[in-house]
Amino acid sequence: MFEGVRLKLFVIGLIVLFSVGFYVDRFAYGKTCPECGGTGEVVCTSCNGIGTCSWCGGSGKDRIFNPDAVCPLCDGTGDCRMCDGTGFRNCDACVGSGVFWMFSATSATLVFFIALLLSFLALFGFEYFVHSLWLNRNPWVRDVKEMHFWFNPMFLTWLFHLDRKKWVKWVTPICLVGAILIVFDFALILVVPSGILSRMTPEIFLIGMVSAIGLMTLVSLIWYKDYDKISSAFSTLE
Ligand SMILES: [Zn+2]
Ligand SMILES: [Zn+2]
Numbered sequence: 001m002f003e004g005v006r007l008k009l010f011v012i013g014l015i016v017l018f019s020v021g022f023y024v025d026r027f028a029y030g031k032t033c034p035e036c037g038g039t040g041e042v043v044c045t046s047c048n049g050i051g052t053c054s055w056c057g058g059s060g061k062d063r064i065f066n067p068d069a070v071c072p073l074c075d076g077t078g079d080c081r082m083c084d085g086t087g088f089r090n091c092d093a094c095v096g097s098g099v100f101w102m103f104s105a106t107s108a109t110l111v112f113f114i115a116l117l118l119s120f121l122a123l124f125g126f127e128y129f130v131h132s133l134w135l136n137r138n139p140w141v142r143d144v145k146e147m148h149f150w151f152n153p154m155f156l157t158w159l160f161h162l163d164r165k166k167w168v169k170w171v172t173p174i175c176l177v178g179a180i181l182i183v184f185d186f187a188l189i190l191v192v193p194s195g196i197l198s199r200m201t202p203e204i205f206l207i208g209m210v211s212a213i214g215l216m217t218l219v220s221l222i223w224y225k226d227y228d229k230i231s232s233a234f235s236t237l238e
């Protein structure tokens with residue numbers, strides 16, 4: 001599909017790297033579940049571990065509205081409906097297994113890398129869209145011979161028209177930094193106990209983030225170097 005040798009080599013290298021990584025490091029590793037201490041069960045929050053129905057207090061009668069009727073919550077059994085009277089429920093965090101799965105460094109790298117790649121492509125597509133739009137709205141830009149100041153707001157639009165390769169040289173690092181900021185911030189927001197990152201130790205988070213940023217920097221280099229080939233491959237797909 002792609003003409004670029006660099007890209008082919010990189011993709012093959014990536015597959016080998018992750019295959020070895022997953023073989024050595026595994027996808028995930030288990031630790032004792034912090035929610036239930038490895039028992040797989042937690043005290044029922046509905047009955048606080050007593051096991052009796054909270055509506056009828058275990059009598060089986062509807063003592064609140066009609067003492068002669070059967071309790072509507074437990075159908076007269078008197079047992080807590082949430083735990084069937086045992087006082088314990090399956091732990092949600094480990095689905096009752098007692099083992100809490102944590103990301104391996106390789107899995108964390110892959111997750112962050114995919115997030116970076118998608119953010120980068122989205123940002124690049126956005127930049128492309130914005131500059132082609134600006135070019136159409138400001139046709140005079142096509143007639144400008146020289147534009148020296150890169151902080152001129154139309155500089156990138158002008159470059160987009162005049163020298164696409166140079167435009168890519170500017171926009172690629174902008175999108176790389178943007179993607180890193182997006183993914184890093186998003187990952188930090190997810191550092192809440194209930195989030196996906198409760199399944200990552202701080203060390204694994206750091207290793208995964210740094211490795212993924214390294215890989216993504218390589219991708220952006222190849223993206224810039226082989227942009228002609230990549231874009232022509234994309235246009236033949238259309
Ligand atoms: Zn219960
Ligand atoms: Zn009841």
Ligand SMILES: [Zn+2]
Pocket residue numbers: 033034035036037038039040041091092093094095096097098099
């Ligand atoms: Zn558990």
